[in-house]
Every structure is written in structure tokens, then in C-alpha cells.
Amino acid sequence: xxxxxxxxxxxxxxxxxxxxxxxxxxxxxxxxxxxxxxxxxxxxxxxxxxxxxxxxxxxxxxxxxxxxxxxxxxxxxxxxxxxxxxxxxxxxxxxxxxxxxxxxxxxxxxxxxxxxxxxxxxxxxxxxxxxxxxxxxxxxxxxxxxxxxxxxxxxxxxxxxxxxxxxxxxxxxxxxxxxxxxxxxxxxxxxxxxxxxxxxxxxxxxxxxxxxxxxxxxxxxxxxxxxxxxxxxxxxxxxxxxxxxxxxxxxxxxxxxxxxx
Numbered sequence: 001x002x003x004x005x006x007x008x009x010x011x012x013x014x015x016x017x018x019x020x021x022x023x024x025x026x027x028x029x030x031x032x033x034x035x036x037x038x039x040x041x042x043x044x045x046x047x048x049x050x051x052x053x054x055x056x057x058x059x060x061x062x063x064x065x066x067x068x069x070x071x072x073x074x075x076x077x078x079x080x081x082x083x084x085x086x087x088x089x090x091x092x093x094x095x096x097x098x099x100x101x102x103x104x105x106x107x108x109x110x111x112x113x114x115x116x117x118x119x120x121x122x123x124x125x126x127x128x129x130x131x132x133x134x135x136x137x138x139x140x141x142x143x144x145x146x147x148x149x150x151x152x153x154x155x156x157x158x159x160x161x162x163x164x165x166x167x168x169x170x171x172x173x174x175x176x177x178x179x180x181x182x183x184x185x186x187x188x189x190x191x192x193x194x195x196x197x198x199x200x201x202x203x204x205x206x207x208x209x210x211x212x213x214x215x216x217x218x219x220x221x222x223x224x225x226x227x228x229x230x231x232x233x234x235x236x237x238x239x240x241x242x243x244x245x246x247x248x249x250x251x252x253x254x255x256x257x258x259x260x261x
Contacts, residue, residue: 116157123147166219174210
């Protein structure tokens with residue numbers, strides 16, 4: 001019996017010694033290496049790590065192309081022309097607000113370059129138009145105006161180039177599904193002896209616009225420039241001459257300022 005116990009003892013001893021050669025020896029007396037949160041190397045690495053950014057941006061927009069061009073109102077069908085895209089709309093100024101977030105793909109980012117997705121959940125632009133040359137034509141009475149609104153969202157890729165996570169540049173391209181809201185009050189033009197011609201619409205417009213731009217990030221500040229292009233179509237607009245489809249240009253250069261967190 002004692003012999004069997006001895007054999008079993010030495011067998012397990014042999015197995016234990018054999019296994020100990022396959023793994024690192026661990027002792028309760030060995031010091032445990034704990035990551036020092038004040039380690040300068042870790043602090044430096046954290047400074048370079050890119051983080052998702054929630055932003056709020058607002059700015060002034062300079063209308064471009066047909067959006068800014070003044071209409072002549074002498075082409076057929078007259079007052080409809082600025083809203084069909086045959087003539088300029090005569091927008092004099094626009095203001096915009098963006099609220100969104102940039103989601104960076106951390107696993108494929110380096111210390112100085114990064115890729116991600118820019119999502120603007122709310123994108124609103126307020127536009128005012130004025131036909132400066134209307135009163136210069138003979139037999140023209142008055143014209144009343146109202147503001148236009150564009151509202152939608154934007155989404156697209158972003159390339160980040162940075163010195164550290166607080167200072168860098170974001171280059172981006174967005175697809176922008178956009179709703180167009182016509183003035184709540186009709187646009188009226190009195191052309192004697194024809195009389196008053198009126199344009200109005202209760203319908204929403206829609207267009208798939210595009211935007212590309214760059215933001216300078218000095219966290220938490222954002223300063224940028226963005227170019228928007230594309231049209232918004234409004235079906236079944238009404239005038240005294242009948243129904244027609246509107247096609248409003250959305251080309252503008254936006255100068256933006258905001259905050260990123």
C-alpha cells in the first residue's frame with residue numbers, strides 16, 4: 001500500500017515538474033506590474049488618440065449661381081421663371097445651422113491620420129430673396145417676398161489630419177437629402193396692365209444635394225468652409241397662369257463657426 005502511494009506521489013511530482021517547464025513560474029511574492037496612470041508614455045498616447053466629436057455649427061451662406069442671380073422677369077412664363085430655374089432666384093443672404101457627430105473608425109487610424117463618418121442630424125438653412133431690378137421696369141407696381149427654408153440631414157465620409165486630438169483638419173463629403181419649404185405668404189408681382197401675378201405652394205420640395213468642405217479644429221472650436229450644390233424640386237406650385245413644377249437651386253458657399261465636444 002505504501003509502495004503504491006509512493007509511486008502515485010512521485011508520478012504527480014514528475015508531472016508537476018514537467019508542466020512547470022511549459023509555463024512561467026508565478027509566485028505570490030513576485031511584484032505585480034500595475035499600469036501607472038501617470039506614465040508619460042500613456043499620457044502622450046492618449047493625446048494622439050482620436051475621439052468622436054459632437055458638433056454644433058452655424059454660419060453665413062453666400063448664394064451662388066442661379067440662387068444668387070437676379071431675375072429679369074421678362075421671359076415666359078414671367079414670375080414663374082425664378083422658381084422653375086429658368087432665371088435666377090435673387091437670394092441675397094442665407095443662414096444655416098448644423099447639429100451632428102463625427103464617428104471615427106479608431107481601429108484603422110494612425111497617430112496623425114484618421115477616417116470616419118460625418119453625420120449631420122439637423123441641417124437647416126434660412127434664405128431671403130429680393131428682386132432688386134423689378135422696380136426699374138416700366139409698369140411694375142410692387143412685389144412681396146417671403147423667406148425660403150431648406151431642412152434635412154447630411155452623411156458622408158471624413159478624412160482627419162491632425163497634430164494631436166485637439167488640433168487638426170477634417171475634410172469631408174456629404175450627401176444631403178433636403179426638404180424645401182416655400183414662403184408661407186404668396187409671392188406677388190403687380191405688372192400693369194396685366195394685374196397681379198401670384199406664386200405660392202403648400203407642397204414640400206425635395207432634392208438630393210451634395211456638400212463638401214473642410215473644418216479647422218482647435219478643440220473645442222470649429223472654423224470651416226463648405227460648398228453646397230444641387231436643386232430642390234417643388235411639385236405642383238401654383239400661379240395665376242396655372243400649375244407648374246418648381247426647381248430651386250441650392251448652390252451656396254457656407255462660412256461656418258461652431259463647437260465640437
